[in-house]
Amino acid sequence: EDQVTQSPEALRLQEGESSSLNCSYTVSGLRGLFWYRQDPGKGPEFLFTLYSAGEEKEKERLKATLTKKESFLHITAPKPEDSATYLCAVQAIWGGKLTFGQGTILTVHP
Amino acid sequence: SQTIHQWPATLVQPVGSPLSLECTVEGTSNPNLYWYRQAAGRGLQLLFYSVGIGQISSEVPQNLSASRPQDRQFILSSKKLLLSDSGFYLCAWNNGVLDSGNTIYFGEGSWLTVV
Numbered sequence: 184e185d186q187v188t189q190s191p192e193a194l195r196l197q198e199g200e201s202s203s204l205n206c207s208y209t210v211s212g213l214r215g216l217f218w219y220r221q222d223p224g225k226g227p228e229f230l231f232t233l234y235s236a237g238e239e240k241e242k243e244r245l246k247a248t249l250t251k252k253e254s255f256l257h258i259t260a261p262k263p264e265d266s267a268t269y270l271c272a273v274q275a276i277w278g279g280k281l282t283f284g285q286g287t288i289l290t291v292h293p
Numbered sequence: 294s295q296t297i298h299q300w301p302a303t304l305v306q307p308v309g310s311p312l313s314l315e316c317t318v319e320g321t322s323n324p325n326l327y328w329y330r331q332a333a334g335r336g337l338q339l340l341f342y343s344v345g346i347g348q349i350s351s352e353v354p355q356n357l358s359a360s361r362p363q364d365r366q367f368i369l370s371s372k373k374l375l376l377s378d379s380g381f382y383l384c385a386w387n388n389g390v391l392d393s394g395n396t397i398y399f400g401e402g403s404w405l406t407v408v
Contacts, residue, residue, distance in 0.1 A: 217396065226299075226383050226399035227337075270337070280327075280352075281397055285336040 185210045189271050189284035196261055196291050204256040204287045206271030216254050217281060218247050219270040227270055230256075261291045295320035299384045299400035306407055312357075312371040314403050316384030319365065326367040327385040327397065328359055337383065343367060379407045 188207045196202055208216065215234050219227035231240045233249040240247050244265065246257040256269055268288050272281040299316045306312060318324050325344055329337040339352045341359035349359050356375050360368045367384055384400040 219399075224402070224404070226385075226402045229396055229398060232396055272337075280339055280342060281337075283337040 185273055185275055185282040187271055187273055187282055187284035189269075189287050191287060192285065193288040194290070196258075196289070198262055198291055198293050199260045201257070201259045201261070203258070204269055204271075204289070206254040206256070206284055207252060208254070208271075208273045208284075209252075210273045210275050210282075212276035214274040214276045216249055217272045217274065218254070218256055219272065221268045221270055221286070223268075230269075258289070261289075263291045263293050265289065266291045295386075295398070297384060297386055297398060297400040299403055301403060302401065303404040304406070306374050306405065308376055308407055309373045312369070312374050312378070312405070314369040314382055314384075314405075316367045316369075316400060317365055318386045321365070321386070321388060323364060324386040324388060326361060328367065328369050329383040329385060329399075331381040331383060331402075341369070374407045376407050379405055381405075 186209045190205045215232050217232050218230040220230055221227045231247040233247055236249055236251045238249050244259050248255045266289055268286045270283055270286045272283040274281050296319045327342045328340045330340055331337050341349055341351055343349050343361045346361055346364055356378055357369060357371050382403045382405060385397045387395040387397045
């Protein structure tokens with residue numbers, strides 16, 4: 184059974200204080216690992232897809248990396264508008280369904 | 294471009310009443326469609342997915358059912374709601390066959406409170 188574990192559950196940062204979110208996964212064959220951002224009361228918004236170990240993708244202050252066992256979402260010099268829940272999900276090779284982690288609630292204080 | 298619409302956005306229903314949530318996707322053909330539930334604002338649980346009209350797969354036994362009467366329409370229903378059905382319901386879609394690596398995109402969600 185595919186499993187995704189995200190840590191920490193919640194993270195509080197000061198504006199400009201860089202940090203990383205972790206997503207550990209077990210899947211029998213990885214098709215892709217996805218990162219989403221979710222604002223309160225809204226649907227998840229797609230950020231990145233990573234397909235193979237060593238791959239990296241960037242978008243503004245966010246950078247996602249992937250190894251064979253985990254993925255990191257690095258946030259550089261965050262701003263209050265980066266506050267949201269960040270969700271990680273994996274897609275197995277033989278199924279299009281996504282298995283989600285519980286998410287990390289990020290709060291960035293001005 | 295593709296868009297996904299989901300309604301109603303919020304609803305409060307008494308225990309034992311029926312439910313119908315509707316989702317439509319525009320700008321694509323033969324999408325894969327999904328219904329997820331998110332409890333307490335955290336992890337998403339897949340409820341149903343569909344690869345075509347009339348083709349529904351259920352992931353967990355529950356009080357809910359899904360139907361796909363048209364290519365880009367997905368409906369989540371219940372005949373009698375339970376308190377435990379309360380939650381945030383999300384419709385989602387992606388292109389291609391089920392085992393593709395295509396990104397899944399979500400609608401804005403429907404908040405259901407059963408009282």
